[in-house]
Amino acid sequence: MLKIREASRRFGGLIAVNEVSFDVEAGGILGVIGPNGAGKTTFFNLVSGAIPLSSGEIVFDGKSTAGLRPHQIAHLGIGRTFQIVRPFGELSVLENVLAGIGARSCKSLMSSLAYCRGRRYADEARALLGRTHLLPYENETACKLPLGLLRRLEIARALALKPKLILLDESFSGLSHQEALALVELVRELRSDGMTVLLIEHNMQITMNLCDRLVVLDRGEKIAEGEPEAVQNDPRVISAYLGSDD
Template identity: 65%
Template sequence: MLQTEGLTRRFGGLTAVNDVSLAVNKGDIFGVIGPNGAGKTTFFNLLSGAFPCSSGKILFKGEEIQSLPPHQVARRGIGRTFQIVRPFLELSVIENVLAAIGVKHSGNFISALGQSGRKRFRDEARALLRRTQLERFEDDVAANLPLGLLRRLEIARALGLHPDLILLDESFSGLSHLEANALADLVRELREGGMTILLIEHNMHITMNLCDRIAVLDGGQKIAEGSPDEVRNDPGVIAAYLGTDA
């Protein structure tokens, strides 16, 4: 589904992502972990087109996409959420989802919102709200939602693009234990529905129990990859998180 080959991003003298190669298979829940400053979000920004690559390749379903801008990456089937939730705060919950659905059929944001009255679009939006357990909040203004529901709204909005792959950037951050477990159940349901998921997460309990495979970044480089058990017991990973003395 997704493959990176020698993916690198430099900011002047700083190499934030350094020669990262990995492959995510269709139907995977694939985790990317690492200490703060390891290059995880920069890696996601490269995948989604927000940052250009300094070198390397990104192949999505066999097609090179590293030179595409974000809107074209999204239209090819990659949706994403953000570490800091970014809904359209003044719009209602359903309008946020309608904006994403409309983009599939429009050239710009205003045109997408202008199609929000179409019955088939609203039916599709309500189906996504049911899928993410947000149907009770359809008419609520997004700015009034608590963090747990905003995380779900970001996922619902990403699903409005009909992605084959969704990038979740710390979607569990700030959630209570119950909220995190409920969101993990939603991620599993998405995978059962045919979605491929790549996630960044600091919650090790969630990551180890949710992911099929995990890649570990440290200083922009991939230092380990494997099953949760393999990664958990890797000496390099232990050193990166806890120090060599530990």
């Protein structure tokens, strides 16, 4: 579904992502892990079009994303969440999802909401809230939700775009143990429904239990790729996380 070929991003003399290549297979859950500063979020920004490649190529569902803006990439079928949750804080939970639905056809927040209200998309929005277990909170103002529910709201809003691939950028960060377990189950449900998931996560227990495969970045370079158990025991990965005695 997603082909990454020698993707690089330079900021002046700093190489944040350096010739990274791998594939994301449809219907799987692939984790991108690595120590702080490894280039993970920069990589997500490249995939979602938030920043352009310096060199290399990204191909999604057979189409190169070169030169496409974030909304154009989203329309191809890539949804995304962020490390720092970014709801439309003064809108209700339901309105946040309606804004996501409207974004399939409109360019601004207000036009998205007007479009959906005028065409009675509330049932679709409520179905997404049910899917993410947020239906009891549909009338709550988004900024009043606790972090665990905000993480779910970001996923619901991303799903409103009807993506084929969803990027989860540290969606488990800051959650309690029970909240994290519930979110693991939600991600598994999404995969069971046919969604492809690419996630960044620091919690190794979560990635080991949730992901089919892992890609490890360190200082912008891919140092390992494979099934979780093999990656966990890779000496290069151990050295990247724990340091080397050399």
